[in-house]
Amino acid sequence: MTLPALLDLASVFVFALTGALVASRALLDLVGFLFVSCLTAVGGGTVRDLLLDRAPVFWVQAPHYVLVAASAAVLVFFTAHFLESRYRVLVWLDAVALSVAVAAGVAVSLGAGHGPFIVTLMGVITGCFGGLMRDVVCNEVPLVLKAGELYVTAAFAGAMAAQLAFAFTDLPTLPLLACMFVTFALRAGSIQLGWKLDAYKPRPPRHK
Amino acid sequence: MTLPALLDLASVFVFALTGALVASRALLDLVGFLFVSCLTAVGGGTVRDLLLDRAPVFWVQAPHYVLVAASAAVLVFFTAHFLESRYRVLVWLDAVALSVAVAAGVAVSLGAGHGPFIVTLMGVITGCFGGLMRDVVCNEVPLVLKAGELYVTAAFAGAMAAQLAFAFTDLPTLPLLACMFVTFALRAGSIQLGWKLDAYKPRPPRHK
Amino acid sequence: MTLPALLDLASVFVFALTGALVASRALLDLVGFLFVSCLTAVGGGTVRDLLLDRAPVFWVQAPHYVLVAASAAVLVFFTAHFLESRYRVLVWLDAVALSVAVAAGVAVSLGAGHGPFIVTLMGVITGCFGGLMRDVVCNEVPLVLKAGELYVTAAFAGAMAAQLAFAFTDLPTLPLLACMFVTFALRAGSIQLGWKLDAYKPRPPRHK
Numbered sequence: 001m002t003l004p005a006l007l008d009l010a011s012v013f014v015f016a017l018t019g020a021l022v023a024s025r026a027l028l029d030l031v032g033f034l035f036v037s038c039l040t041a042v043g044g045g046t047v048r049d050l051l052l053d054r055a056p057v058f059w060v061q062a063p064h065y066v067l068v069a070a071s072a073a074v075l076v077f078f079t080a081h082f083l084e085s086r087y088r089v090l091v092w093l094d095a096v097a098l099s100v101a102v103a104a105g106v107a108v109s110l111g112a113g114h115g116p117f118i119v120t121l122m123g124v125i126t127g128c129f130g131g132l133m134r135d136v137v138c139n140e141v142p143l144v145l146k147a148g149e150l151y152v153t154a155a156f157a158g159a160m161a162a163q164l165a166f167a168f169t170d171l172p173t174l175p176l177l178a179c180m181f182v183t184f185a186l187r188a189g190s191i192q193l194g195w196k197l198d199a200y201k202p203r204p205p206r207h208k
Numbered sequence: 209m210t211l212p213a214l215l216d217l218a219s220v221f222v223f224a225l226t227g228a229l230v231a232s233r234a235l236l237d238l239v240g241f242l243f244v245s246c247l248t249a250v251g252g253g254t255v256r257d258l259l260l261d262r263a264p265v266f267w268v269q270a271p272h273y274v275l276v277a278a279s280a281a282v283l284v285f286f287t288a289h290f291l292e293s294r295y296r297v298l299v300w301l302d303a304v305a306l307s308v309a310v311a312a313g314v315a316v317s318l319g320a321g322h323g324p325f326i327v328t329l330m331g332v333i334t335g336c337f338g339g340l341m342r343d344v345v346c347n348e349v350p351l352v353l354k355a356g357e358l359y360v361t362a363a364f365a366g367a368m369a370a371q372l373a374f375a376f377t378d379l380p381t382l383p384l385l386a387c388m389f390v391t392f393a394l395r396a397g398s399i400q401l402g403w404k405l406d407a408y409k410p411r412p413p414r415h416k
Numbered sequence: 417m418t419l420p421a422l423l424d425l426a427s428v429f430v431f432a433l434t435g436a437l438v439a440s441r442a443l444l445d446l447v448g449f450l451f452v453s454c455l456t457a458v459g460g461g462t463v464r465d466l467l468l469d470r471a472p473v474f475w476v477q478a479p480h481y482v483l484v485a486a487s488a489a490v491l492v493f494f495t496a497h498f499l500e501s502r503y504r505v506l507v508w509l510d511a512v513a514l515s516v517a518v519a520a521g522v523a524v525s526l527g528a529g530h531g532p533f534i535v536t537l538m539g540v541i542t543g544c545f546g547g548l549m550r551d552v553v554c555n556e557v558p559l560v561l562k563a564g565e566l567y568v569t570a571a572f573a574g575a576m577a578a579q580l581a582f583a584f585t586d587l588p589t590l591p592l593l594a595c596m597f598v599t600f601a602l603r604a605g606s607i608q609l610g611w612k613l614d615a616y617k618p619r620p621p622r623h624k
Contacts, residue, residue, distance in 0.1 A: 023408070024408045024410070026353065026355065027355045027407045027408055027409075028353060028355055028407060028408060029355070029356075029361070029404065029405035029406060029407050029408065030405055030406075030408075031358075031360045031361040031364060031405060032353055032355075032360065033408065034360070035336075035352070035353070035360045036353070046259070050258055050466055051462070051472065051473055051476055052472060052476065053471035053472050055261035056259065056260060056261050057259055060259055060260065060322075060326055063323075063325045063326060063329075066325075066329065077408060080408070080410075081409070081410055086410075114476075115479075117479045117482075118476055118479060121479075121482065128451075132553065136344060136552060136553065137340065137344065137350065137353065138353065139349070141555070142553065144451070145442065145444060145448055145451070145452070145553065145554065147442065147443045147444055147445070147448075148445075150447075152447045152448065152450070152451045153445070153447040156447060196445065197445035197446055197447060198445060198446075199443045199444060199445050200439070200440045200443055200444060200445065200446075200449065200493060200496070201443075201497070202440070202496075202497055202502075231616070232616045232618070234561065234563065235563045235615045235616055235617075236561060236563055236615060236616060237563070237564075237569070237612065237613035237614060237615050237616070238613060238614075238616075239566075239568045239569040239572060239613060240561055240563075240568065241616065242568070243544075243560070243561070243568045244561070254467070258466055263469035264467065264468060264469050265467055268467055268468065268530075268534055271531075271533045271534060271537075274533075274537065285616060288616070288618075289617070289618055294618075344552060345548065345552065345558065345561065346561065347557070
């Protein structure tokens with residue numbers, strides 16, 4: 001199994017867990033869990049593959065991705081009530097999934113021969129769109145756009161870190177590790193320590 | 209006209225009726241009816257065709273699908289006020305449309321030479337995504353994810369029934385009829401008799 | 417630079433401005449502005465390119481489109497607080513963007529050799545889907561479906577005007593100008609003078 005495929009698989013599994021947790025918050029039944037899990041798990045990679053015209057999309061070619069997502073849904077359906085705070089677990093798992101998915105997006109689009117700009121964008125898109133679909137469909141406030149959170153920023157910084165690392169090595173391992181590390185570090189700092197960028201202010205003080 | 213094309217056409221027409229009914233609940237004008245009807249009618253099949261890389265998507269190749277959807281929108285715009293309960297009609301038409309669309313998705317992806325797993329998924333996707341887009345765009349609670357309803361479950365069971373029936377016959381007619389029958393029966397049981405799967409419970413009794 | 421590419425570029429810039437204004441209403445940070453701006457700016461054209469199987473989509477082939485959208489986001493982030501009424505500016509810029517994007521959609525799909533029916537639909541889709549994604553993702557009431565507004569209607573009329581003009585000339589310049597003019601005129605009449613089509617009425621007077 002190649003490194004991009006392995007990253008895709010890991011991000012599919014962890015994103016599926018987050019999808020199932022959102023389904024649990026909406027009190028859906030088992031098939032509802034499966035639906036939201038699969039949508040979240042393969043959503044970002046599917047958008048990436050459609051945009052890059054990789055045909056067919058990764059999980060149509062290799063259906064075990066969907067089985068992995070389905071297993072995650074079943075796992076959460078029968079164990080989520082053991083969790084103290086499902087929302088907290090959801091946010092942290094989402095941070096892990098984001099980090100892995102950005103790296104997967106970078107790896108796949110590099111492998112397809114795209115330049116640094118598109119590779120960076122596809123990292124961000126692969127990372128962000130699965131969670132975005134999950135939240136839009138389940139009518140949650142999209143994590144990706146929550147004011148006062150580093151989310152797209154973390155994905156973007158991670159994808160940029162990979163680009164930087166490629167200046168020093170031709171092998172993908174180190175850049176992809178750097179990508180995951182930077183994405184997760186920024187996201188974790190935002191969750192735990194409240195790191196954020198200044199939000200837009202309708203009337204900033206300096207104009208008073 | 210081939211059987212898959214006929215099923216696509218029927219599901220387009222009935223889904224367009226449901227789109228127009230949702231538009232009527234949002235008090236849109238005639239062009240709004242046309243927009244929501246067309247989106248609902250071709251949404252599921254479009255996602256399926258993009259995922260399977262069938263190019264171009266079915267209604268770009270054969271625009272009469274869009275005209276059929278538009279006719280349904282006009283029909284509802286001028287007659288919906290004769291209905292006693294538009295929501296009830298909407299839910300039942302949606303059940304019919306779902307059944308036909310799942311069968312259409314199964315038929316089309318079989319015809320494209322895919323295996324049983326992808327065929328089942330494409331049945332579910334063709335059935336569910338048109339209505340999902342309709343509800344997300346019009347800000348209704350998605351029928352597809354409403355707690356305590358068999359919806360994705362009905363679609364999934366229908367697609368599985370088709371697979372079973374293919375074990376006994378090589379012709380598509382019987383499996384597609386089985387698919388429609390099972391999907392509609394489960395959906396109808398859910399609407400009329402309250403059939404449902406157990407929803408996720410944060411703390412099930414056995415853990416008290 | 418060809419005329420379709422120029423129209424695409426202009427609609428990308430103006431739609432990006434509207435995306436950033438919506439981001440400012442949601443009090444997002446700079447990266448949130450970039451995300452919503454880019455989604456709004458390239459959303460309609462991306463859906464068009466996927467449906468028409470133009471591979472890869474326009475901005476993957478020519479990433480400067482994304483840079484233009486990003487510049488618009490930065491511009492709005494640092495200047496929007498000078499505006500008296502951001503919502504009013506948003507609605508008018510959206511009208512400009514819609515007009516240009518409908519013309520861009522008509523031009524691109526004509527160039528790809530499609531017939532009048534698909535060309536008209538692609539004009540409407542290119543015009544409407546960027547703003548629709550912007551509003552769904554940011555949880556605003558979609559402008560495209562707001563009751564009592566000419567929006568899809570304006571896009572549709574503009575695309576039809578282009579078709580009419582093609583009966584008199586083979587060059588695209590005049591039809592595309594007609595398309596922009598008609599779309600903008602109807603949209604402006606709707607915003608400023610309250611032009612609208614009759615909305616659906618559950619029980620119209622004649623049935624009392």
